[in-house]
Amino acid sequence: MTETAGFWLPVVWALLAATAIFLYICLDGFDLGIGVLFLKEKDHDHRNLMVNTVAPVWDGNETWMIFGGAALYGVFLVAYGTILPALYLPVLFMLLALILRGVSFEFRFKAESPMSQFFWDWAFCGGSIIAAFMQGVILGTLVQGIKVENNVFIGSSFDWFSPFSLFCGLAVVIGYALLGATWLLWRCEGELHDTMRRVSFGLGALMLITIALVSAWTPMLHTTYMQHWLAMPQLALVAPVPVAVVVLAGVLFMGLRNPRSHLLPFVATLGLFFLCFSGLGINVWPYIVPPTITIWQASSPPESQTFLLVGTMFLLPLILSYTAYSYYVFRGKMSAGHHYH
Amino acid sequence: MFGLSALFLARFQFAFTVGFHIVFPAFSIGLAAYLAVLEGLWLKTGRSAYLDLFKYWLKVFSVVFGMGVVSGLVMSYEFGTNWSAFSQKAGPILGPMLAYEVMTAFFLEAGFLGVMMFGLNRVGKGLHFAATCMVSIGTLISMSWILSSNSWMQTPRGYRIDEATGRFLPADWWQIVFNPSFPYRLVHMGLAAFLCVAFIVAGVAGWHLLKARREGRQASEQVRLMFSMAMWMAAIVAPIQVLAGDTQGLNTLEYQPAKIAALEGDWESESRAPELLFGIPDMKNETTHFKIAIPYMGSLILTHSLNGKVPGLKDYPKEDRPYSPLLFFSFRIMIALGMLMVLVGLWSLYLRWKGKLYDTPLLHRVALFMSPAGFLALLCGWITTEVGRQPFTVYGLLRTSESVSPIALPNIATSMVAFVVVYFIVFAGGITILLRTFAEEPHPDQHGPAEDQPQRAAGTTQVSHQPQPDAGMAE
Numbered sequence: 001m002t003e004t005a006g007f008w009l010p011v012v013w014a015l016l017a018a019t020a021i022f023l024y025i026c027l028d029g030f031d032l033g034i035g036v037l038f039l040k041e042k043d044h045d046h047r048n049l050m051v052n053t054v055a056p057v058w059d060g061n062e063t064w065m066i067f068g069g070a071a072l073y074g075v076f077l078v079a080y081g082t083i084l085p086a087l088y089l090p091v092l093f094m095l096l097a098l099i100l101r102g103v104s105f106e107f108r109f110k111a112e113s114p115m116s117q118f119f120w121d122w123a124f125c126g127g128s129i130i131a132a133f134m135q136g137v138i139l140g141t142l143v144q145g146i147k148v149e150n151n152v153f154i155g156s157s158f159d160w161f162s163p164f165s166l167f168c169g170l171a172v173v174i175g176y177a178l179l180g181a182t183w184l185l186w187r188c189e190g191e192l193h194d195t196m197r198r199v200s201f202g203l204g205a206l207m208l209i210t211i212a213l214v215s216a217w218t219p220m221l222h223t224t225y226m227q228h229w230l231a232m233p234q235l236a237l238v239a240p241v242p243v244a245v246v247v248l249a250g251v252l253f254m255g256l257r258n259p260r261s262h263l264l265p266f267v268a269t270l271g272l273f274f275l276c277f278s279g280l281g282i283n284v285w286p287y288i289v290p291p292t293i294t295i296w297q298a299s300s301p302p303e304s305q306t307f308l309l310v311g312t313m314f315l316l317p318l319i320l321s322y323t324a325y326s327y328y329v330f331r332g333k334m335s336a337g338h339h340y341h
Numbered sequence: 342m343f344g345l346s347a348l349f350l351a352r353f354q355f356a357f358t359v360g361f362h363i364v365f366p367a368f369s370i371g372l373a374a375y376l377a378v379l380e381g382l383w384l385k386t387g388r389s390a391y392l393d394l395f396k397y398w399l400k401v402f403s404v405v406f407g408m409g410v411v412s413g414l415v416m417s418y419e420f421g422t423n424w425s426a427f428s429q430k431a432g433p434i435l436g437p438m439l440a441y442e443v444m445t446a447f448f449l450e451a452g453f454l455g456v457m458m459f460g461l462n463r464v465g466k467g468l469h470f471a472a473t474c475m476v477s478i479g480t481l482i483s484m485s486w487i488l489s490s491n492s493w494m495q496t497p498r499g500y501r502i503d504e505a506t507g508r509f510l511p512a513d514w515w516q517i518v519f520n521p522s523f524p525y526r527l528v529h530m531g532l533a534a535f536l537c538v539a540f541i542v543a544g545v546a547g548w549h550l551l552k553a554r555r556e557g558r559q560a561s562e563q564v565r566l567m568f569s570m571a572m573w574m575a576a577i578v579a580p581i582q583v584l585a586g587d588t589q590g591l592n593t594l595e596y597q598p599a600k601i602a603a604l605e606g607d608w609e610s611e612s613r614a615p616e617l618l619f620g621i622p623d624m625k626n627e628t629t630h631f632k633i634a635i636p637y638m639g640s641l642i643l644t645h646s647l648n649g650k651v652p653g654l655k656d657y658p659k660e661d662r663p664y665s666p667l668l669f670f671s672f673r674i675m676i677a678l679g680m681l682m683v684l685v686g687l688w689s690l691y692l693r694w695k696g697k698l699y700d701t702p703l704l705h706r707v708a709l710f711m712s713p714a715g716f717l718a719l720l721c722g723w724i725t726t727e728v729g730r731q732p733f734t735v736y737g738l739l740r741t742s743e744s745v746s747p748i749a750l751p752n753i754a755t756s757m758v759a760f761v762v763v764y765f766i767v768f769a770g771g772i773t774i775l776l777r778t779f780a781e782e783p784h785p786d787q788h789g790p791a792e793d794q795p796q797r798a799a800g801t802t803q804v805s806h807q808p809q810p811d812a813g814m815a816e
Contacts, residue, residue, distance in 0.1 A: 055455075055459070056454075056459050057455055059406070059410055059451035059454050060454075060455070062414065062451075063410075063443065063448055063451045066443050067440070067443045067448075070436070071440050072421075073432055073439060074440035075437075077432040077436060080425075080432065081421060081426075082425075084418060084421030084422045085421070085422060085746050088748060088756070092755075092759065095415050096759055096760070098411060099764075099767060102414075103407055103408060103770060105407060107771075107774060110778075152747060153747070157751075157752050300433045300437075301433045301503075301510050303433070303512075304511055308436075308437040308440055311441055311444065315448075322452045322453070325452075326455050326456060329455070329456055329464055330463075
């Protein structure tokens with residue numbers, strides 16, 4: 001009985017944690033993407049409109065990140081205690097960037113002088129880019145592997161600074177920008193909508209290129225990953241992924257070309273994110289701190305995991321339903337222009 | 342490097358980031374409750390001044406809450422980056438509690454915040470009030486989990502220690518959550534949050550009352566209303582807080598006597614102990630210099646009996662003593678501020694009875710001067726309880742020096758500098774915006790965050806009025 005609980009609890013929690021991380025990537029992805037797109041869109045009214053599409057929901061989006069930290073601490077202790085010291089600087093930069101960006105939501109609207117307006121606009125844009133980039137670096141470093149001995153990180157402070165993880169950082173910035181652009185083309189009208197539709201073509205192409213490169217690069221990092229790609233049952237799971245990527249990319253570009261299609265590009269981009277995420281997940285499974293610590297080795301005691309699981313079963317559906325309600329309340333197109341003056 | 346150790350910097354960094362963070366949740370807890378009360382009174386009485394005040398303080402809430410979220414985000418990762426040894430050992434107990442906090446509170450607050458901020462014209466009064474209440478309840482739930490975890494570190498119960506790994510394993514969750522100091526701490530902190538906001542509200546109202554007087558006009562109905570509400574809070578809650586603090590003191594005496602000895606600057610355990618009004622505790626020579634004492638008061642206050650025996654620091658080995666010089670003063674500043682708040686409350690009662698609440702500029706000036714008093718007292722109280730727990734992270738069981746991460750000094754130094762720079766920018770920005778908001782007098786037909794700056798309007802004006810959201814989603 002305890003044997004099976006010891007096996008299944010971490011598996012259930014790994015799936016739950018993966019779901020939470022994926023929800024975070026989707027939700028905060030598009031609102032970080034909006035910050036990245038400030039690079040492209042300079043018009044003040046348009047920038048306000050872009051931020052307003054997420055103003056009522058961004059707090060909730062970011063909460064998934066806090067949940068990620070807390071859940072990791074609650075159920076995969078060893079992962080929490082080794083990943084964070086190993087990624088000390090990227091995590092630090094990401095948090096500081098998220099702080100600057102988070103307060104800019106309020107501050108840029110309340111800034112009075114053009115100087116402070118300019119400063120908080122840049123804090124929003126720069127904070128979003130750095131946060132997205134660092135999330136990619138964190139992901140890349142994890143996939144690449146962390147040096148651990150006796151459940152303690154033994155690498156150096158700059159192990160994360162590698163071509164692969166930096167490239168992953170770039171890939172995430174591009175991916176989030178595409179999410180943001182397709183979100184905006186769904187939620188806005190007029191000139192902004194048209195700009196975002198145009199931008200999405202380029203970003204979509206860039207994203208496909210980065211997906212291809214990361215996919216080709218990953219198996220070369222570790223022999224275990226290579227074996228994953230060649231062994232059953234992983235092969236059976238992984239094989240359809242590239243095919244599905246191609247299909248979804250087709251859907252994305254079809255949606256972008258059809259002026260009557262508003263929601264489709266966003267959904268297709270989410271689909272692409274799902275494929276990349278699950279592809280990586282299958283790749284590293286069952287390791288939570290590749291290449292040494294599995295989800296079972298990283299687990300907190302079953303008493304802790306059970307205690308948290310009981311509540312999660314009730315709370316997660318509840319959270320999802322009122323989050324959905326909040327999105328529902330603020331649904332529909334946001335229009336620019338004459339409402340402002 | 343300057344004789345600084347990684348341990349010291351890790352502690353300093355944690356103190357700095359928590360000290361920065363704690364202000365905003367306390368502000369949010371008190372303010373969310375105030376907003377719920379204002380909206381409830383508006384719905385019940387239909388008096389529009391309540392709604393005006395609601396909208397006025399809602400703008401403040403949006404800034405305060407955002408700063409709380411982002412500074413709290415840091416906390417949830419800092420345990421891992423700086424205190425990984427502590428996290429590994431206490432994680433099986435604290436991890437699930439923090440995860441529950443996020444699930445039961447943070448999501449609730451964040452989920453309904455949007456509706457509360459921008460949704461008044463979208464969802465109807467009843468639902469909007471429900472959203473405001475949800476946000477307020479969320480802040481209270483969050484406080485409960487955090488104080489339960491914090492209290493467990495002070496008075497650990499319901500655990501067993503795994504011999505192989507040295508981890509604390511949960512044995513009885515009920516005892517863990519409802520550990521002996523939790524109820525006292527919860528009440529004390531909750532009241533503190535209410536007082537923080539009461540004095541901020543009083544200070545803002547006091548400033549506008551003084552300004553109106555200087556300009557030879559009467560302050561608006563809204564200003565007088567909020568001043569009156571804040572003074573009721575001071576008159577009622579401040580004395581209750583003194584009682585709550587007193588019972589928490591008794592609880593601490595029972596479970597953490599060394600903390601009491603340190604904050605009183607007492608070295609010898611004795612009956613009929615005096616209470617020191619002033620002194621400079623000296624850890625090295627095991628004495629307190631320049632004492633000014635009231636005979637018997639120490640025993641009377643701490644044990645409620647003249648003959649009560651109070652602990653002395655010499656009862657404990659040197660390496661187990663909390664740092665008395667800091668505690669002695671943080672504790673006294675907190676007490677002094679608490680007493681001042683009680684006096685302000687009583688004075689306001691007297692003036693109210695005389696019908697001069699709005700015509701006594703001295704009271705308004707004192708209220709303005711005391712507006713940060715709640716926060717200062719809160720920070721001093723927090724320093725007292727946390728520094729008093731030292732040199733342990735889990736009281737009596739896990740030392741702070743055994744809790745720190747194996748992080749290189751340069752890493753911690755870098756992050757410390759980065760935190761200080763970013764926090765000061767953010768803090769300065771936030772304070773500027775709050776002061777600018779406060780400088781505006783709340784007035785009839787007050788605009789909330791959704792209307793006064795049209796570009797901000799994520800409310801109804803923003804969205805096309807044609808009922809066409811489905812058309813937009815058409816594929």
